[in-house]
Amino acid sequence: MGERILVASLPFAGHVGAMAAVSGELVRRGHDVIAYTGAKYRHKFEGAEWLPWNHAPDFDDAELNKTFPAIGDGKGMRANFANVRDVLVGTGTAQAKDVLEAEFDLVVTDHLAFGAAMAAEIRSVPWVTVAVTPLVVSRPLAWVVSRLIVDGMFNRMRAEVGLKPKSGALRRSTRRNSCWHKESGAWRPCDHQNRWSSSDG
Numbered sequence: 001m002g003e004r005i006l007v008a009s010l011p012f013a014g015h016v017g018a019m020a021a022v023s024g025e026l027v028r029r030g031h032d033v034i035a036y037t038g039a040k041y042r043h044k045f046e047g048a049e050w051l052p053w054n055h056a057p058d059f060d061d062a063e064l065n066k067t068f069p070a071i072g073d074g075k076g077m078r079a080n081f082a083n084v085r086d087v088l089v090g091t092g093t094a095q096a097k098d099v100l101e102a103e104f105d106l107v108v109t110d111h112l113a114f115g116a117a118m119a120a121e122i123r124s125v126p127w128v129t130v131a132v133t134p135l136v137v138s139r140p141l142a143w144v145v146s147r148l149i150v151d152g153m154f155n156r157m158r159a160e161v162g163l164k165p166k167s168g169a170l171r172r173s174t175r176r177n178s179c180w181h182k183e184s185g186a187w188r189p190c191d192h193q194n195r196w197s198s199s200d201g
Helices: 013-028 039-044 061-067 076-089 092-099 114-123 139-160 169-173
Strands: 004-008 032-036 049-051 106-110 127-130 178-181 186-189
Touching (some): 004 013, 013 039, 013 106, 032 092, 076 139, 092 139, 114 127, 114 139
Parallel strands (some): 004 032, 004 106, 032 049, 106 127
Antiparallel strands (some): 178 186
């Protein structure tokens, strides 16, 4: 019998595509999968039990400003900051509350669905993140932005669910991707085109 695995994805099309593929493979391998995502994309997680966004405000990614007005037209630095503050970090505590209402042995989460990872920490169960967005932030810029802006928001979110602070939230998210290497059956570092890098052994 397989594990009971919670797969979490923010309800954005690009995030769902990657996480639904992970969910589908876990279902194929005989695991009992719970998909935590928004109502718009629940149908993408075939064979999985759906856990809705209840405490966290569900939203339509095509009309994000209807739920999060500060994002406006989604363009420019102000909109990007509002997206981090209101969507990514702002829903994190409520995401954790949703996820903690389910029973699971393992969490596999979109790397920006912070609430699922926090719920796993609270339960002391294993969890892994899947990078679903291009890593476009330079290392020096990531350090500055993380230290001056993101860490504070990130750690306030963690404190709300009773977790200790961590530094370098954004810097950790800009580390090299990992790819599944079929021949060895293991995750390995990969290049910018998501190809396995043989130079890493």
